[in-house]
Amino acid sequence: MVQKKAEYGAGPLFRAAGTVAGVMTGSALLVLANVLLPAALVAAPFAGAWLVLPALIPAGPALVACIYAFNRMLTGHEGQVYQDFIRGYRMNAGQALQVWLPYLLVLAVIAVNLAGLPSLGPAAPALRPALLVLALLVATAGLNALLLLSRFSFRTRDVYRLSLYSFSARKRVSLGNAGILFVTATLLLMTTTYLLPLLAGTVVFLVCLNSRPLLALVEEKFTLA
8 A cells, every 4th residue: 555645844843833933923913013002002101101092093903914814824824924914904904993993992991990990989999890891891892893804794883793792602702712811911911011012913813713613603694605
């Protein structure tokens, strides 16, 4: 019996190395697309935290582009992260801003309320956990919306609806994404926010990996065969 010779680059180590290289490429592209954010984080202690808000506006289109590239990589399109990132950015940048900005504004309002809690005196300890949970829910819904936008051509209002629908339709996916965001935020608070550019690509890749069942469900129920 003649055995076929394995193709060069088809082994698990090569695939793992390709995945790591793809995640690193996506991380670098995320940093480049959000070049204002590190500068805003550095300047915030001196000029005010409000600088971070406008610096986060480009994060929406960049996240959608990175999710698009990583999802393509997970379905077997290896070695094309750069091209897929650019393609995803061009296709979705406009709608990504429409989807992202409302979530960003709600998170900014929550952040302002968290900052003002000390002035409330005895009520502050009770309100802080509630606001933090609300922020986590909003961030998870926003992340689900960007995931859906990266894969499907839905109207913006339908993206909002499906991002909320995903909480009940795929509870494990939403809990997993919330857990990833929670662990990331905790790590940044315990260390330094300057780690964010280094962690961003890995966090997005983990979210894409965790969200595959949600995307499969939406494709099955809300798209034409």
